[in-house]
Amino acid sequence: MLLQERVTVPRSVADCFRYLVDFSTCEQWDPGVERARKVTPGAPGVGTRFNLTLACAGRSVPMTYELSEIVTDCRLVLSGRGEGFCVTDTIELAAHGGETVIDYRSAIRFLGPGRHIARWLRPWFNRMGRRAVAGLGTALSPGPEPSDHPVGALAHRTLLPAMVQFTRRGYRAMPDKGLSDFMDGRMVVVTGATGGLGLAAAQALARLGASVTITGRDAERLAAARRAIADFAGIEPETIRTYQADMLSLTQVRDLAGRLRRDLPSIDVLVNNAGALFAERVLTEDDIERSMAINLVSPFVLTEALAPVLGQAGARVVNVASGGMYTQALALEDMNFEQGEFDGAKAYARAKRGLVALTEHWAQSAEFAGVDVHVMHPGWAATPGVAKSLPAFNRRLQGRLRDARMGADTMVWLASSPLVAGRSGEFWFDRQPRPRTILPGTAVTQPQRDQLLAWLQRAAA
Known part of the structure; x- marks a missing residue:
C-alpha cells in the first residue's frame, strides 16, 4: 500500500x-x-x-x-x-x-x-x-494570533469543565502542538530543571537550539539532567551550564543571581519553574513558610536581581503557576499560614495565586520595560513531585494525567514563539490566554497587588 x-x-x-x-x-x-x-x-x-x-x-x-x-x-x-x-x-x-x-x-x-x-x-x-x-x-507555518475561543473561555470560567481540560485530553485537543521556532543564539535559564516539567522544558528548548542553563539543588541530579538534555537534543553536554542552588534559601538564591549575572552578560529567557508542595508547615532559615518561599519569594528575588541582564528588548520571563490557584485568593493577612490548620495544597495554591499577581505587577513595571513577562499553568501532569506530594490524587488520575512533556509544552512555546511578543502579563494554558480567576472573591485588585509587593520586599530584605 x-x-x-x-x-x-x-x-x-x-x-x-x-x-x-x-x-x-x-x-x-x-x-x-x-x-x-x-x-x-x-x-x-x-x-x-x-x-x-x-x-x-x-x-x-x-x-x-x-x-x-x-x-x-x-x-x-x-x-x-x-x-x-x-x-x-x-x-x-x-x-x-x-x-x-x-x-x-x-x-x-x-x-x-x-x-x-x-x-x-x-x-x-x-x-x-x-x-x-x-x-x-x-x-511548520506561522500560527494564528492566540485568542481565547468563546467555547474555551466559557469552559475556563466554570471550574469543573476547565479541570477536564487539565488532563492529557485537553493537550490532545490542541489544534497545533508544533514547536519549530528555533532559538539559536538565545540564552535560556530554567530553574528546577533536574526532573519533571523543568527537565522536559530544558530538553525541548535545547533541541530548538537555545543555549540552556539549568539550576537545581543536587549536584548529582544536575549532572544526570545535563546528560539527559544532551542526549535528547543531540548536543554536547559541556554546552549546558549547571548551577547548584537551593531555592528555599534566599541567601543561595541571591548567590545564584550573582553567579548568573557574572557569567551571562544577557539572558533572553528566564523560566521560573522551581517549586514544591509540602505536607507540613515548616519555616525556612528566612522565617518564611516553605511553600511561599520556593513558589513565590524565590522567583521574586531571582527575577528582580536579574533585571539588569533581562533588560534588552525581546527578553522574556515565563512563570510557572498551577491550575490549583483558581481555588484560592491571596491571604495577605496570613502569608505564612499561621492561622488555622496547615493545608499544603492550599498553601501551594495561595503562593501560585501570588505569582500570577506578581506577573501582572512586573508587566506594568518600568523596571521590566521591554521584557515580556508571562505566566502559565501546565495542567495536571504526572511528575515525581506530584507523585510524592499528592499520592492519592496521582493514583486516582493515573492514565489521565499529562506527562512532563505535555505539561511543559506551553512553557517552551512562550519561550520560543514570536506570536506572544508584546503580550506581557497574560495568563496562559495550552497556548491560549485564560482568565486569572473563576471563583468569586479570588480576583486580586491593584491595592492588593501593592500590598503583596510590599510583603515580598519585606520578606526578601
Whole structure:
C-alpha cells in the first residue's frame, strides 16, 4: 500500500529538514502518534532509532523507526516496524519560491493475517496520512494570533469543565502542538530543571537550539539532567551550564543571581519553574513558610536581581503557576499560614495565586520595560513531585494525567514563539490566554497587588 501526500510551507528547506530529521517531533504533528521518543543518544544520523506509540482503533500500538538514509536538506528515509506491518517512509524537500515543498510517501506492507484486510484499511490509512501531513504543514507555518475561543473561555470560567481540560485530553485537543521556532543564539535559564516539567522544558528548548542553563539543588541530579538534555537534543553536554542552588534559601538564591549575572552578560529567557508542595508547615532559615518561599519569594528575588541582564528588548520571563490557584485568593493577612490548620495544597495554591499577581505587577513595571513577562499553568501532569506530594490524587488520575512533556509544552512555546511578543502579563494554558480567576472573591485588585509587593520586599530584605 502506497500513501502519498504533499504540503507547501513558508519555511526554508534547512529549517524544515532540521525539524524533521529528529523524527520524534512527529508526536507534535501526526494525530495518529500518541508519543514518540528518540532512543539513540546524540544528534540524529543514519541508524538513529525512534520508539513510537500509535493511537489505533482505541488501542496503543508500539512501533519502531530507524533513519536509513539522510541527504541533508533534501531527503530522509525511515524504516519502521509495528505489530503486523512494516513501513518505509520517504520525505523529500525542495525549495520553491521562498517556500518548501514537502513530499511524504509511505509504503506499508502488512504481515501475517493483516494481509487479508489490507484493502479494507486503505481508506483509514489514507485519511490518517492526509491528517498527518496537514499537521506537519501547521507545525511548520506561522500560527494564528492566540485568542481565547468563546467555547474555551466559557469552559475556563466554570471550574469543573476547565479541570477536564487539565488532563492529557485537553493537550490532545490542541489544534497545533508544533514547536519549530528555533532559538539559536538565545540564552535560556530554567530553574528546577533536574526532573519533571523543568527537565522536559530544558530538553525541548535545547533541541530548538537555545543555549540552556539549568539550576537545581543536587549536584548529582544536575549532572544526570545535563546528560539527559544532551542526549535528547543531540548536543554536547559541556554546552549546558549547571548551577547548584537551593531555592528555599534566599541567601543561595541571591548567590545564584550573582553567579548568573557574572557569567551571562544577557539572558533572553528566564523560566521560573522551581517549586514544591509540602505536607507540613515548616519555616525556612528566612522565617518564611516553605511553600511561599520556593513558589513565590524565590522567583521574586531571582527575577528582580536579574533585571539588569533581562533588560534588552525581546527578553522574556515565563512563570510557572498551577491550575490549583483558581481555588484560592491571596491571604495577605496570613502569608505564612499561621492561622488555622496547615493545608499544603492550599498553601501551594495561595503562593501560585501570588505569582500570577506578581506577573501582572512586573508587566506594568518600568523596571521590566521591554521584557515580556508571562505566566502559565501546565495542567495536571504526572511528575515525581506530584507523585510524592499528592499520592492519592496521582493514583486516582493515573492514565489521565499529562506527562512532563505535555505539561511543559506551553512553557517552551512562550519561550520560543514570536506570536506572544508584546503580550506581557497574560495568563496562559495550552497556548491560549485564560482568565486569572473563576471563583468569586479570588480576583486580586491593584491595592492588593501593592500590598503583596510590599510583603515580598519585606520578606526578601
